[in-house]
Amino acid sequence: MVDAHRTFVIVGGGLAGAKAAETLRAEGFTGRVILIGDERDHPYERPPLSKGYLAGTAERESVFVHEPTWYAGAEIELHLGQPAVRLDREAGTVELGDGTRIRYDALLLATGAEPRRLDVPGTDLAGVHHLRRLAHADRLRGTLAGLGRDNGHLVVAGAGWIGLEVAAVARTYGAEVTVIEPRPTPLHPVLGPELGTVLADLHREHGVRFRFGTGITEIVGQDSQVLAVRTEDGDEHPAHAVLAAIGAAPRVSLARAAGLELAEEPVGGIAVDASLRTSDPNVYAAGDVAAFHHPLFGTRLRVEHWANALDGGPAAARAMLGREVVHDRIPYFFSDQYDMGMEYSGWAPPGSYDQVVVRGDVGKREFIAFWLREERVLAGLNMNVWDVTDPIQRLVRSGEPVDPERLADPSVPLESLTGG
Template identity: 55%
Template sequence: MSGEETFLIVGAGLAGAKLAEELRVRDFPGRIVLIGAEDHLPYERPPLSKEYFAGGKTLADFTVHDGDWYRDHRVELLLGTTVTAIDPTAHTVSLPDGSTLHYDKLALATGSTPRTVPVPGADADRVYVLRTVDDADALLTAIHAGTDTAGWLAIVGGGWIGLEIAANARGRGAGVVVAESASQPLLGELGEEMGAVFADLHRAHGVDLRTNTSVSEIVAYDGRASGIRFGDGTVVPADAVLVAVGARPNVDLARDAGLAVDDGVLVDASLRTSDPDIVAVGDIAAAEHPLLGTRVRVEHWANALNQPAVAAAAMLGWEATYDRLPYFFTDQYDLGMEYVGLAPRDARVVTRGDVRGRQFLAFWLDDARLVRAGMNVNIWDADDDIRALIASGAPVDPDRLADTDVPLSELTA
């Protein structure tokens, strides 16, 4: 192995596994070592709150590659292992046993960690977050509590994870209460009007969704969560509590190594960090986006899937640019949705179609009437046109945009 070029990848999720794959696709002949904290082979995370939690998929269905693939492609796996430090000068990473590994190029794909809530009872048993398949298994077990009948689940937070779990817990027969501090769920992501669409959806399916509220305590009995107490003193009993109030990027390794860090690891459009021998991908990458003209960091599956191709090119010294628009999707009950772009917080929302019937398109326009983001709800042939509207950089007429008789393709002509 002496003299063989070594590329290390820290983080064995989807982004890390795809990066190893992309390096071999590009005929990198050297040593690849993939290091991950979990004992499982790398897997995709969206199914944890979607099909896996609903019972429609097994872990094998969303494991990126089986064990034979890593062997056949000469990718060394160090699972159940956490890197404790990076020394950019020596080009080494430190492992928990005190040993070090040398690298020629390093990729950081360390993901994010769910946030907690600073209230009494947050450390009780049967209080959960959702990041790993083991988290999902533990939450499912707690809801059923060893019986055939699902119990009650209290969810703190009305974001994507909270709402997807709410939908799938209802599908499993559980009672669900959701506590959201904002006036609507998904307010920061979609705004008031579109947040209301999801609020109505969940209430129509029997979720006790409470907005403009706070949780002052996770009530515990004998060390085990038994419900939540709202700011007004009301207590709602529950067999388990899920805290789903967002996540923070795992940037401590990068920061301690002296890399430029803000809300994420700062990278250029090629995903190179402030150290030219280190790239960052996935949740932690705060990347300069050439199309949007701003720095973007999003915690979505599409980045973990698509950024590795660019990062692999950068590690090999090639020129490449990550210019894909942010994208995410959700499935809740009978509502399927895809969102593309990045909307300003004060953007105007224009809808097209049947909002009440949950079959419509929504667009976010800035002050110059440029389409900055678009969403399709149960309409599956509009994605290309939405992307074209965003990429065109041309102002649109909001009235024509809302008119279903005007083809979207004509708006960029």
């Protein structure tokens, strides 16, 4: 039975919020747990939206974090389809869109991020899509099926993770795909030119057209339908649908209006300490919206990936319970495109590394790539090579210098390259 003398409120119906609620109960919290989500769907995971669910190979029910009946069984109170519109820190209350005020003793903001919009004429046309929510995926899935059936064209603005994954799914439906990216290679800020070309070649082999070094200036349409897109280089590309996949912005409006400290750009998000506590000791943040100081990399990071939500929600819940918490997980993400699977661990933005070392066969797309600075591993990516995430993360965490020649040699076990 719930003891109503303490109330913990979670704002955000994604993976971070759901796992925080689960952890509070698993760790023995007997007070009220209230989860607020502005979508009507129960909390779900977002990776399938651009992978299996979008492709039609995963059922809708598979995306949800818990069965709907789990929440009642765990005595989690749900307010779904209700946005949180105001946070009154002095009163310790959250106000919902219908005027309801909910008191809290501790509050977790897991408000996530929202897609960035193209700032060009034509973005209001019916064929322009974004992909962040389950409803977006439902709509886009129907569009891709129709494009494949009718030999239609999809133009993807942005060659990041979402853009590339959707491009791959669109090709499996049979749609024609053109990806437009201002940078010189896909995923340029993450993989750099050294590995970005590998993904470009993969997609070209599957019929995707790329236009690098240019951006969209206009989406052309008639009777609300998309007909083409125009780019900065003066070209016009046929299109029956457009996906804007140009990144996401942390949803900080609630925190900003409440006067919580925000992280400076370009990181953005809600500034939190190592225990995911904000500038208000009773308010925490986790998931895409949280900008935390990572002790290993010595800088503030905001990580928009599944693993950060999976780990950050429980970490914040434990901190809310008064436990000693240091959120220092190595950033991790994964992607599936065609017959290629990859995992990335670490943090190596442009300018942070001085060497890229590859072990394995790049031509066969069966390799591990490492980004190094002064012979210390900052990050590693394994493509179609499995069960190596743990040793890669140990290399990153150790901070020990490694011999690049041994690192590149597949006969040398990765485990032997660290002291621990």
